[in-house]
Each structure stands twice: as C-alpha cells, then as structure tokens.
Amino acid sequence: MASSIISGIGSGVDTVGIVKALVDAEKAPKQKQINTLTATTSTTLSAVGSIQSALEAYRTALAAMNKPENYTGLVGSSSKDTVAKMTVSAGASTGNYELHVDNLATASKISSKVFTGGPTAIVNNSANPSSLIIEQSGKAHNVSIPAGATLQETRDAINSQLASTGISANVLTDSNGSRLILSSSVTGKDTDLVVKGDSGLETGTTVVTAPQNASYTIDKIVMESSTNTIAAAVSGVSVQLVGTGDSTISVVSSDDALKTSVKGFVDAYNTLMTAINATTKVSVAADGSTSGGGLTGDASVRSLVSSIRNELVTPSGSGVSKTLSEFGISTAQKTGLLEFDDKKWTKALASNGSSLAGIMTGKDGLISRMTKATESFALSKTGAFASRTAALSQTLEDLTSQQAALDSRMASLSDTLTKKYTAMDTLVAKLKATSSSIMTTLNALNKVGSD
DSSP, rough: OOOOOOOOOOOOOHHHHEEEHHHHHHHHHHHHHHHHHHHHHHHHHHHHOOOOOOEEEHHHHHHHHHOGGSSOEEEESSTTTTTEEEETTTOOOEEEEEEEEEOOOOOEEEEEEOOOTGGGSSSSSSSOOEEEEHHHHHHHEEEEEEETTTHHHHHHHHHHHHHTTTTTEEEEEEEEEEEEEEEEEEEEOOOEEEEEEEOOOOOSSSSOOOOEEEEEEETTTEESSSEEEEEEETEEEEEEEEHHHHEEEEEEEEEHHHHHHHHHHHHHHHHHHHHHHHOEEEEEESSEEEETHHHHOOHHHHHHHHHHHHHSSSSOOOSSSGEEEEEEEETTTTTTTTOHHHHHHHHHHHGGGGGHHHHHHSTTHHHHHHHHHHHHHHHHHHHHHHHHHHHHHHHHHHHHHHHHHHHHHHHHHHHHHHHHHHHHOOOOHHHHHHHHHHHHHHHHHHHHHHH
8 A cells, every 4th residue: 555645854743735735725615616616507507598598489489470461371382393482371262373484584695795804804994084974864873993903804894883783793604705794783674784984895785674563464364573572463462483384372261271280379379488498497306305406496588488377368359269279379377388179279260260369469469468568588688688698697607706715715725734844844854853963972871871
C-alpha cells in the first residue's frame, strides 16, 4: 500500500492535506448553494424556453387558420394541373367550369446588339458615366453606367440599381459574341421595355419576347388577363394559369376538408398543451419519491392554461352551434388535450356545419380570442415568459459572478493557510534542530564525566 504524502518536512505533518480540508470545509456550504441554484435556474430557463417556442408556434398556426374559407368545407380542383391550378377563398360556392387557355400572359424581354468582345467588351468607352434609360408603362428608370464599364459590369449596375422594379439583366453569349438581355417580371400588353439614353445600348435592340395578355375562355366566354393569376373571373376562386389547353375547374363541398381544418386547430392546441405538460408534470420514482418539472406549480403557466381554456368554452358566432364541444371536440380530464368524437362530429356537421366558420373566425371568433389571450405571454420583450427568461438569465450571470468570487476567496484562504502552516513547519524544524543540538551537547558532557 502506498504511503501518504508527508508535506511538512520539519513537523512530519501533511500540511497540504490539512489546508485542503480546511478550504473544502469552508467552501462546501456556499458551493452547494451555488450548484443547487444553478441547476434549478438552468432547468427552469430551459423549460421557459420550451414554452416560449411552443407558444410562438401555436400563435403562428393560429394566424394561418384565421380565414373563413378554411371552414366552409369547399375545395377547388383542376382536372389538369398542367393547365391550371386553383384555390378557394371567401365567397366561393360550388360549381364546375370549363376552362380553355389559348395563351399565357408574357413579359417583355429585349436584347441589345451583339458585342464581339464577349462579356468583357467595353460598353461605356467614355471617361465619364453614361446614362441608360429603361422605360416601361410610361415610367422611366435611369441607370448610371460607370466609365469604362464592361458588358458584365453594366449587367451588375442594372441589377443593383433596379432591384426593386422587376427589371433584371443578364448576359447571353454564343459564338458570335455577347448581348445584354433585359427582362421584366411584369406581364401583360403595353408593358414593353424601351431603351434610351447615351449608354451605347440604346441602338440595335431587338425584341426577344413581346408582352401579351393571357387569353382564355371560361364556359366559352372569351376573357383576358394581364397576369396568369385570375382572381376575379369566378367569385371566391383564384385560378393560376400554368399552360395552354383545356381543364375543368371545380368547387365542391368536402366534409374531409372541413374536418382537416378543424383538426389542424386541435393538433396545434394539443402540441402546445403537450409542451406545457412536459414542463409541469410530477414524476414518481421507483422508490415512491416525486420530482417536479422545470415549471411545476408555476403561476405564469397556470395563468396561460387558464386563459386558453376559458376561450375554448366561450360561445362565439351567430349559428345554431357556438362551441367546439357541440361538434364532439372536448378536453380530456387527465391530459388537458383535445379529443375528437367522430360520431358526434358527423352528426353535428350534418345539421350545423355552417356554424363552424362563425365559431372559429372573425373578430370575436375562437382563433382571434385565443390569439389575444396569449399575447401578453408571447410578447418578445415584455411578455410574461420573455421577462422570466431575462430574470433567469440574470440569475445565472449573478451565480457565475458568485462562483468566481468564491473561487477567488478560497484561493486567498488557501494561500493564507499555506503560509501559516509553512511557518509552523519551519518553526518546528528549528525547534527540532535546537533540541538535537542540546541533546548532543548533554550526551558529550555525560561521556566526559564518566571518564
């Protein structure tokens, strides 16, 4: 067995061990307090962060759901997605329409003359900036072309200066050289791009694509549109023209679509409640001992849950049915999650399905009230959980400072004790040396006397 280290040469006492034991004993109570508070605060901070994320996701989901058309049970379809796609909005009604698309709406695209020198060919040969004026629909856009600018640099200047106008430029190169291509994102007739100015690009332009309106018929009625998105041809229906040809566009009633919309709300609600349950539940160990989550018994969480549940049972809308519970959607007692009773849902939907839009949407609908009820908790800077996060983060910073102060104080104590025990050890060593010298002298005298 290895022997213990003896640090006191003079005294034979382990002064290093004594100093360490004294420092550890002095440090232990405060260190335990810091460790406990750090662990508790970190756990709580993590739990608050989880609730914040879940609440933000819930409110985002609510914003996307707060549309009356989501609860009409109407869906749109196109027999050929390569010809048209469609979406249903408020004001739609069931119906079928025969669509024929002759041509799509196009945007203006023009080409400059060919520059044999390629992308590095000089466009502005002067020592001063030149002016490129691009006109469209009666509006002029002035682009400054730097002195000595190449075709590539001219492209970059156009894209930088006209980024917000829908006009863009690129360089197209073949065996004959390079040309500047100007394109617009604006479709429809009379939106031609026209180049003017003194940049050297105003001459020799050619039309690559002439702008035109979309031409189509709905039930053989001839129509036009400056864009490929037709929002007003059929009430409550938006048609996106994709290609030419024939397609049947339809608006039909679908119970499945209505259930999907309501179930979307149920799923969003349950996701939030599941996150809350995970941070507030009490766990029971095998030995019967219990431990709480990071926010078990937390007043802010209780207030949030209470606010949400109060809105869930508050009547809304002007229909016969005014709450989701009348459609078979109820709260489970043990988990607080929403449950879906399919039989009750089907029965209520058959008689009062038109009530759902009023229950869910509008200024006083469930979704708006839920959004308002959670706002004070979700504000990014002054909300209940944001304030809590700031306070907990500050606590961790304070604990870090306390730890640093404790470590510094213990290092100072260790240094002081080490000096004291070193002095004691030195004194003991001197006393031993003196004792040894005296004993040597006495022994010598005794030997002389005996002779």
